[in-house]
Amino acid sequence: MTQTRTRSTFAPPVMEARRWLEGVSFPDDRPLINVSQAAPVDPPHPDLRRAMAGAALENDAAHLYGPVLGLPDLRAELAGQISRHYHGHVTAEQVAITSGCNQAFAAAISALTTQGDEVILPTPWYFNHKMWLDMAGVQSVALPTDAGLLPDPARAEALITPRTRAIALVTPNNPGGVEYPADLVRDFHDLAAQHGLRLLLDETYRDFDSREGAPHPLFSLPDWDRVLVHLYSFSKAYRLTGHRVGALATDPALLAEVEKFLDTVAICPNQIGQHAALWGMRHLQGWLAGERAEILDRRAAISDAMPALRAQGWELLGLGAYFAYLAHPFDMPSDELARRLVPEAGVLLLPGTMFMPEGDAAGKRQVRVAFANLDRAGIELLFGRLANLPFS
Template identity: 40%
Template sequence: MEPSVRFNARVCQETDSPIGLAYGLLGRRAGDRRLLDLAQAAPQYPAAPEVVAHVAAVARDVHGGDYVEPAGLPKLRESFAAELADAYRGSVRAGHVVVTAGCNQAFCLAVSALAGPGDEVVLVLPYYFNHDMWLRMNGIRPRYLEPGPDLLPSPAACERLINDRVRAVLLVTPGNPSGVVLPPGLIAEFAALADRHGIALILDETYRSFRGDTEPAHRLLCDRDLERGVVSLHSFSKDLALPGYRVGAVVGSSELNRQIMKLLDCVAICAPRIGQEAAWAGLTRAADWRARRAAEVAVKQARFEAVMADRPGGFELLSCGGFFGWVRHPFTGRATQDVVRDLVLRYDTLVIPGTAFLPEDRGTFRVSFSNVEEAAFADLAVRFGAAGRAVGAGRPGAGLSR
């Protein structure tokens, strides 16, 4: 039956969430072998006990369900600003921080305050799929920046993409899906480039706690750079294990935040109080717990890199960091969507196809190595090896008996 209403054409032309599509394959698995879930980057452990205790106390409080100030709980904004000022050796103040319902919302609000239909934003390939989707659904054209062989973007190549319609350049570090960590000096070059052209530099720093480095990610969180267009986006989901609490933040200039507040008032009024209370407790009471979780992810990364060093089954690790590995498969001439389907249906290994992060198929997929226990990496190598041997024998999808 034909629908009785018309829908937004820009929304309709987008595919459904690749995460949802990937998990939709699980119901078609034929066997009962343990699934290696390498798809979504969500912590597989509960929040710190200190956070859980604080959330329980807030839930029992008579005001635990009240609205909060639109820009966020003052104590959270102050604590987060202090942490960033220390970590980045900058001068971040609470007034630079607007708390949002997750980093996805932080991006949507920030870019909507900066650009509108007919404008353009530079995205580095491979991009995070929700960034690309949001731009195109809102009539903002993405301009794709090809990185170098090391997957690092070039400021000179970026400058060639900038025209009078470009409103911002977006960098994600550590990368999602690539895991690539951008050097501080390179980020500074992009900030200078954006400043020369009077556009914003947006930094999605969702995985900042998993860089494997205690030195500042960059030195741009200060009054001068924030007022000149640097925008830093953050999430509390990963390092505090709070993905369902939906809490993130925009760190930007006073004028940007004023515009963001107009948008936030329309879509959410304020981020959920309980998530903000949880984030505050995590920042102020669970520092050791956070450090241990980050160290565990670093161990997993090292183990994943070790098992991929021998290119099991011909699968090649192109880059790695944060929560992710970016892998090229050996199924030459086969659509990556088909490869991913085979991996989950025949080898019980769930990954996200690279076509979710690129405008065309380049034979790649994303692995979230943070999702599995360290002991599972050897099993992953066995499964990749079996899939590769099947390809070599001219029997894609065969092998690895149940």
């Protein structure tokens, strides 16, 4: 079989996990608990849906091609929000709107790399980043993290070669949940600047960071856009996953290269989704604060429920945003465990093997729980099932 771009990488992990459900029935007294995907299942706020309907009915331009880099008003609104939140200075010309944050990453990689280049990814990594690098012909250079799932800049520096083009970080992290300290993010920025690299900083989950205020100082640095490529998503904040609206902030010269990719792949971002994101940013900040508080409470519920799992040998490696990252105690690899959990416990989660290089021993002991769609009662039920597994 001919090797192609898509055959160079693995099957989409969430789709693979869903196939484990085929042929399995779940009794009424033990329904499936699905913690496999980090996406809200509830629809957007009713007022936001009404605004979307209004745009569809009353704004003829919303049904036509729009600017490749996104609606000017949305670019300006996001630039202003970033400037306020991070105490920096960002202009609309430094912002592009994309068809989701995954496309923002793909566009940035396409603008920064060519065949055979390298990008450093901390492990456990976000699998879609790894998949795109594979399909782009770019080598993913694994950077193992420490016991707290934090990457080490010194260790990253040792991995830099003449083919290295960027370092990619995700904070709050997917899959680990950990929030990278501000000093650590700054150290990676300085490392990238010293070596003429770009720092790709994916902050898809920044709206659910437990810290108040700016989580890092990068936007306040002079000429921040010469090193930083900032990635963001409206999907989680405003429940717009199906409308595919993300963003990228960096220097206008790089955005001119990004525009070539975006124009070729999608021509323009989803128009209705962009109007929704703009309306949400202008009208739903109070509601979003409540959503954040609820996620933080669910995070606290994970901490409250951990003693029962620790007693069975589980470890909590990382916790934050939508994720709990756990080490299991069983004498089997995590991919086998994850498959067995479906029929034997009514739980669908992702194994650590999906976030690690093939054969990595650490991934075989780890699992990811995406808990954002479980309330406290659901979290207690999940942890009760995990604490009472019949495995040894």
